[in-house]
Amino acid sequence: MSKEGLKGVFSYSFYLILVLVSVAFITLVEQKVLGSAQIRVGPNKVGYIGIFQPFADAVKLFSKESVNLQMVNFFIYMMAPSMALAIMLVLWVVLPWPEGGLDFSMGVLFFICVSGLGVYPILGSGWSSNCKYSLLGSLRAVAQMVSYEVSLVVVFLSLIWLSGSFNMEFILIERLMVYGIFMVFPLSLIWFVSSLAEMNRTPYDFAEGESELVSGFNTEYGSGGFTLIFMAEYAGLLFMSMFFSLLFLSSGEMDLSLVIKGVGVSFMFICVRGAMPRYRYDKLMNLAWKSFLPCSLMFFMFYIYLGSVLV
DSSP states (O other): OOHHHHHHHHHHHHHHHHHHHHHHHHHHHHHHHHHHHTTSOOSOSSSGGGTTHHHHHHHHHHHSOOOOOSSSOHHHHHHHHHHHHHHHHHGGGGSOOTTOOOOOTTHHHHHHHHHHTTHHHHHHHHHHTTOHHHHHHHHHHHHHHHHHHHHHHHHHHHHHHHHTOSOHHHHHHHTSSSOHHHHSHHHHHHHHHHHHHHTTOTTSOGGGOHHHHTTGGGTTOOHHHHHHHHHHHHHHHHHHHHHHIIIIIOOSSOSHHHHHHHHHHHHHHHHHHHHOOOOOHHHHHHIIIIIIHHHHHHHHHHHHHHHHHHO
């Protein structure tokens, strides 16, 4: 391997370590924000103002005794949580870091393909658990994710048309003169709401609707398996926050300001959880197919027409 290739591998390895540490602290931020929203005290016992609470939770979860279920497909049951976290970590390769890394000429297609794989760990964990609650939760989650991936892809097509490239670095550079959110504001709103549904976040957390599904597809998981699913969810939250910043809030380069904006978007995701009640499932599907998809297609055709007129 060349010197530049080794540098890229070490850079991404370092980034992934930072992502895993960030996952721990984003859980602390969420507990603090939700505590403030609900007028109660958040974590404040472990360390100064509860700053070591995520690490205490990790030690507690990984040291718990795991339950050995008899009527499960053991291999898929054990592999699904690890696969979910691995998919979310692989997605971070798409971001064009300035310190070196992989040069994706088709980074957009890579993102679409890898993010689409996220349905398989959920479906596998629900089916392999041999539990009706888990299976129902996984089927609902897969239907929800597939529905909102369609809207995300159509929004992406509009951005690709405006940028003229499938390369994420080129899309980032194209935002040098003006923030993308001012050019495509309605699409940014569709992307934000679709990201909530794609990550199974409140108010679209029907994959884990406790009242009707008894926690959904992860009902039979505990200890390390539940922790890996939990980490995959928050790694996805951080990635979609960074991706939103890259597409709609970037100023032309991957720098510290973009990371700070990504943290702000993560804070918005958390605030939505504290402010919004859970949606209804039929309304969720109607929103995807009858509102977001026609609207995003309309904007896509508008940008095609606008490009043909300007050229």
